[in-house]
Amino acid sequence: MTANRSTNFFARQRDARKSCRNQLILFAMAVFIIVIVTTMAIRFAWYLYISTQAHTLINFEAAQRYQQKLSTFTFFDPAFFLFMAMLIICFILAASLIKMSSLQKGGGAVAEMLGGRAICGVTTDPSEKRLINVVEEMAIASGIPVPQVYVLDAENNINAFAAGLEITDSAVAVTKGTLNKLNREELQGVIGHEFSHILNGDARLNMQLIGILFGIMFMGIIGRQILSKGRFSARMGLPVIAAGFCLMIIGSIGTFMGRLMQCAISRQKEFLADASAVQFTRNPMGLAGALKKIGGSTFGSQINSPGARQASHLFFSESHPHKLFAFLATHPPLAERIRLLDPSFDGNFPKMEEDVSKVKAQYSTPFWGTSHAGKTLHVPAGSPLLAILPAEVVHHVGNPSKENIEQSRTFLDSIPEEIIETVKSPQGAASVIYALLMDHDAVLRSSQLPALDRAMVVRGQTDNILKIAGQLSGLQQNLRLPLIELAMPALKGLTSMEKRNFLLVLHSCINTDGCLSLFELSVLWILEKYLNPSEDLFRSVKIFSFSRVGLDIVVLLQALACTGHAADRAEAQEAFHAGIARIPELAAHKPVFTFEEIASYAKVNNALTRLIEASFKIRESVIDACAHCAFSDHEVTVEERELLRIIALALQCPLPPFVETSPEKDAA
Amino acid sequence: MEELTSTENKISFARQAYNDAVTAYNTSREQFPDNVISSTFNFKTAALLEAVEKAEERSVPKVSFT
Numbered sequence: 122m123t124a125n126r127s128t129n130f131f132a133r134q135r136d137a138r139k140s141c142r143n144q145l146i147l148f149a150m151a152v153f154i155i156v157i158v159t160t161m162a163i164r165f166a167w168y169l170y171i172s173t174q175a176h177t178l179i180n181f182e183a184a185q186r187y188q189q190k191l192s193t194f195t196f197f198d199p200a201f202f203l204f205m206a207m208l209i210i211c212f213i214l215a216a217s218l219i220k221m222s223s224l225q226k227g228g229g230a231v232a233e234m235l236g237g238r239a240i241c242g243v244t245t246d247p248s249e250k251r252l253i254n255v256v257e258e259m260a261i262a263s264g265i266p267v268p269q270v271y272v273l274d275a276e277n278n279i280n281a282f283a284a285g286l287e288i289t290d291s292a293v294a295v296t297k298g299t300l301n302k303l304n305r306e307e308l309q310g311v312i313g314h315e316f317s318h319i320l321n322g323d324a325r326l327n328m329q330l331i332g333i334l335f336g337i338m339f340m341g342i343i344g345r346q347i348l349s350k351g352r353f354s355a356r357m358g359l360p361v362i363a364a365g366f367c368l369m370i371i372g373s374i375g376t377f378m379g380r381l382m383q384c385a386i387s388r389q390k391e392f393l394a395d396a397s398a399v400q401f402t403r404n405p406m407g408l409a410g411a412l413k414k415i416g417g418s419t420f421g422s423q424i425n426s427p428g429a430r431q432a433s434h435l436f437f438s439e440s441h442p443h444k445l446f447a448f449l450a451t452h453p454p455l456a457e458r459i460r461l462l463d464p465s466f467d468g469n470f471p472k473m474e475e476d477v478s479k480v481k482a483q484y485s486t487p488f489w490g491t492s493h494a495g496k497t498l499h500v501p502a503g504s505p506l507l508a509i510l511p512a513e514v515v516h517h518v519g520n521p522s523k524e525n526i527e528q529s530r531t532f533l534d535s536i537p538e539e540i541i542e543t544v545k546s547p548q549g550a551a552s553v554i555y556a557l558l559m560d561h562d563a564v565l566r567s568s569q570l571p572a573l574d575r576a577m578v579v580r581g582q583t584d585n586i587l588k589i590a591g592q593l594s595g596l597q598q599n600l601r602l603p604l605i606e607l608a609m610p611a612l613k614g615l616t617s618m619e620k621r622n623f624l625l626v627l628h629s630c631i632n633t634d635g636c637l638s639l640f641e642l643s644v645l646w647i648l649e650k651y652l653n654p655s656e657d658l659f660r661s662v663k664i665f666s667f668s669r670v671g672l673d674i675v676v677l678l679q680a681l682a683c684t685g686h687a688a689d690r691a692e693a694q695e696a697f698h699a700g701i702a703r704i705p706e707l708a709a710h711k712p713v714f715t716f717e718e719i720a721s722y723a724k725v726n727n728a729l730t731r732l733i734e735a736s737f738k739i740r741e742s743v744i745d746a747c748a749h750c751a752f753s754d755h756e757v758t759v760e761e762r763e764l765l766r767i768i769a770l771a772l773q774c775p776l777p778p779f780v781e782t783s784p785e786k787d788a789a
Numbered sequence: 790m791e792e793l794t795s796t797e798n799k800i801s802f803a804r805q806a807y808n809d810a811v812t813a814y815n816t817s818r819e820q821f822p823d824n825v826i827s828s829t830f831n832f833k834t835a836a837l838l839e840a841v842e843k844a845e846e847r848s849v850p851k852v853s854f855t
Contacts, residue, residue, distance in 0.1 A: 247791065254795035262802035264810070305794070403805070 144330075144382055151337050151378035152213060155371055159340070160205040162367030164196055169359055213336040221332030228285030228292030229269055231328060231435070233665060236426045237271030237294045241709045245702075248300040255308050256293060259316045262401045268293050268319065272300065278420040279303065279411065282435040283315035285324045293319075298420060302473065303411055310398055310408030311437055317397030323390050327435045334379040334431055341372010380449050383434035387451040395458055409463040412438070416455045416470035525777040532603050532778070537592055541607070550611035551578040551623055554648075556590040557601055558630060558641060569630050577622040578615060602763055602770075603778065605644060609651055620652045639684040639725070643767035646729055650771070664735040667706040667742075673728035674704065674743055675712045680725050681750050681768070683717055685761045690716045692754055700750025704742050729771050740772045793852065804838055811835045 171194065175187035224230050229239065240249045253270055260267040268285065271294035278298045285291020293315050303311065318324050347365030399405045415422050415438050422438035433440045439452045452458075459466045533541070543549030555573055559566055574583050596604070615623060627648070631641040664670055678700040686693035697714045701707055732743060747768055751761045769776035815834050818827045826832075840847075 251791055251795075254791065254798075258795065258798045258802050261799055262806050264806050 147378065147382045148333060148337075151375060151382070152210060154378070155213070155337065155340070155375055156206045156209050158371050158374060159209050159367070160202050161196070162364065162371070163205060164198070164201065166361075166363045166367075168194060168196075169363060173359065212340075215336075216339045217333050217336030220335035221329065224328055224332055225286070227287070227290050228283070228324065228328070229271070231282075231284040231331070231432060232269075232271035232273075232292050232294040235273060235294070235424070235429055235432060236275055237273050237292075239706065240270050240272055241705055243709055244705050251305065252295060252300060252308065252312075255305065255312050259309070259312050259401065262313075263316050263320055265289065265316070265319065271295070272297060273424075273426070275426065276424055278422050278424065279415045279418060279438070280422040280424055280440060281311050281315055281437040282432070283318045283324045284328050284432075284435055285319060286328060287325070288319055288322075291319050291324050296424075298418075302414060302418065306404060306407035307411035307414065308407075309402050310404070311411050313398035313401040314394045314408060314437060316401065317394045318390070321390070321393065321397070323394070324435075327432075330383065330434065331431050334382065337375035337379050338372060338431065340368050341375055344368025344370075344372050377449075379431075380433075380451075384449055384451045387434045388453045391452050391458070392461070395462065399462065405462040409459050409466070412455055412459045412462070413466075413470055414473055416459075418473040521777040528778060529603070532600055536596070536600060536604060536607075540589065540592060540604070543589065544604070544608045545611055547611050547614040547619075548578055548582065550608035551576075551615070552582055552586045552589055553593075553608050554605060554612075555579065555627070555630065556586050556593055557604065558627065558644065559586070559590055561594075562634070565633050569633050572626055572629050576626040577619050602766055605647075609648070612648070612652060615652075624649055624652065639680050639764055640767060642725055643729075643764070643771050646726060647767070647771050650733075664731070664739065667704065667739060670731055670735050670739060671707050671710065671712075673731045674707060674746065675701070676724050676728040677732070677743065677768070678746060678750050679714060679717065681747055681764065682714070684764060685751055685758075686754070696750045696753040699753035700746040703746040703749050732772055737774070740774050743772065744769050744774055744776075790852070790854075808837050811837050 171187050171190050175184055175191045178184040178187065232239075240253065242253055244250055244253070249272065252272075256270050257267050266289050268283070268290075269292040271292055273280075273294055273296045276296035276298060278296055279302055281293070281295045281299055283291060283293045293312065295311070299308065299311065318327075344365050344367070347361065348369060395408060398408050402408070421442070422436065422440060423442060424433075424436065424440040429436075429440055434451045436451075438455070439450060442450070456466070456468055540553060544553050555576075559569055570583050570587075573579060573586060574581065579586060593604075612620070612623070624645070627645060631645060667674075678697055682693045682697035682700065686696055693716055694714045701712060732740060735743075744765075747765055751765050766776045766778065817823050818832055818834065
């Protein structure tokens with residue numbers, strides 16, 4: 122076992138060349154088997170097709186033709202075989218090339234594929250800062266530039282990986298569990314291990330392997346998709362189902378061969394990496410301690426992210442442990458690795474205390490702490506929102522609780538019954554929405570009325586609208602948004618011309634007072650999106666990185682801060698920065714805050730439109746940031762709450778109404 | 790505390806990296822084919838970095854933040 126480990130540079134080169142050759146042999150074998158099985162499968166599907174046609178066609182001549190084909194049918198046909206072979210090889214190569222080109226951006230692409238979040242040097246989280254320090258130390262020790270560091274937040278296990286096409290442009294990623302559970306020595310050992318992968322060229326080789334493996338595995342993915350879209354395949358009949366089934370089987374062959382390829386190179390390289398890590402850190406107990414903790418923890422090193430299977434050879438420890446086939450392991454057994462580092466190891470792993478409830482550790486910091494350095498603040502007794510920590514706002518998105526449901530019943534009871542009836546018809550719904558957004562000032566209202574009179578939907582109904590406005594004037598602030606939500610379905614009943622007219626009139630109504638509040642803007646935006654759904658078939662989530670939507674988030678937070686603190690510039694600035702601080706990537710760019718009294722319609726509109734295209738993870742952070750921005754002072758008015766809910770709705774991350782914790786209700 | 794540890798570590802790692810580089814240079818200077826070139830052009834061995842602290846500087850300092 123020790124004889125296999127070569128720490129001599131030339132011997133390592135020799136080993137690397139030999140393993141490359143083995144890899145190619147395995148890959149060629151995999152492609153060969155796949156070609157044969159696929160060709161047989163398609164031939165079989167064709168046979169099924171001919172025989173069903175031959176036996177079931179009513180038209181005698183056509184049936185004759187098929188029977189003729191059936192009689193001359195042979196399973197092995199050289200021309201067909203050759204053609205299919207070339208076709209399949211082209212497919213596999215194309216898939217591999219596409220995947221490799223998507224990975225061309227470097228190690229960061231792999232990290233983001235597995236759900237990683239980049240952390241920067243100015244982070245305030247102490248464990249992240251410690252990680253960055255350790256990475257910098259290792260970079261000095263090994264003589265390469267500091268790689269980009271990522272954290273896999275969603276993983277509670279202890280694992281890490283390094284990826285990158287160039288030594289000078291690579292990325293190191295670490296799971297959240299590693300940050301929380303390992304001490305500094307052990308973290309150093311793990312990072313040293315990853316650095317040795319980078320230096321030995323493993324990171325590059327492994328990334329190329331992901332691309333190549335994708336070519337073999339993607340047929341299985343397609344096969345599974347054909348079978349899962351039940352109606353589509355059932356309509357096309359038996360041959361397609363057979364093809365789908367066979368593709369899945371081929372895919373599993375591909376996955377198996379891919380796994381074999383992954384583990385063939387990995388095990389030896391893991392030993393080498395362990396040895397190099399000791400060479401860098403001069404401390405074998407650190408790495409040994411990390412491995413012991415993996416052995417003792419219930420989460421182990423198993424990665425949950427769906428994309429991790431194709432990258433399982435990159436990780437520090439076994440990411441997908443196989444119970445039956447031990448030879449498919451991508452890493453040598455833990456006990457063996459530990460014994461090489463610490464000969465006194467007796468095989469007993471120290472049991473680790475797992476704190477399962479702390480999965481989202483990043484949200485457990487109370488927000489008072491971030492801006493006020495841990496001092497307890499005197500919050501005015503009247504504020505009913507003591508109970509809500511802005512950090513928990515994100516938890517409430519999409520998660521209505523029992524209290525929310527009970528509260529919505531009280532909401533419905535507080536709205537006059539007439540109005541609930543009116544809202545069910547398109548005209549009524551439009552009238553109610555106009556009434557809600559009409560100005561309270563009589564002068565402005567009188568200038569809005571003629572426009573309303575001419576509106577297509579509510580022509581001549583202005584006194585009706587005024588009546589509704591009167592009924593709604595006593596309505597609590599926090600019932601406005603639920604009422605709009607109730608009114609929206611009926612609006613779908615308008616014709617498209619009426620919808621356009623409705624929106625135009627609404628726009629002009631909102632504009633009569635000369636300025637656009639963020640509330641009005643968001644309502645208009647939501648209604649526009651609702652009444653003009655985009656025609657995209659596929660969910661158009663295009664943006665996965667903060668850098669592309671940075672400006673939009675800044676615009677949104679600025680508008681929110683200015684609205685919430687219209688009187689006090691300094692407070693608005695503080696609120697803005699509190700919000701920005703929640704997104705480290707943006708905070709690193711130190712955005713400048715400009716106080717604008719009037720929110721710019723176009724800018725916020727564009728910002729919201731772009732943020733809709735961002736991934737849900739980005740939107741989650743945006744809502745988190747908005748929550749911190751809105752709540753940064755002690756006084757959280759109902760307006761700010763509703764604003765937060767409106768923005769969340771605009772971003773399609775619905776926030777249930779805030780539950781009142783105090784006995785007295787807010788007056789409108 | 791973390792910053793102190795990190796700084797000390799960085800210094801020691803930098804020293805270690807330098808010494809590793811010097812060792813690598815010295816060994817390659819003696820191996821074929823580099824030894825031919827080094828003897829022709831009279832390449833000298835590089836000096837390893839020696840510890841220069843006095844005895845009291847080597848002990849762990851006591852740090853308190855109060």
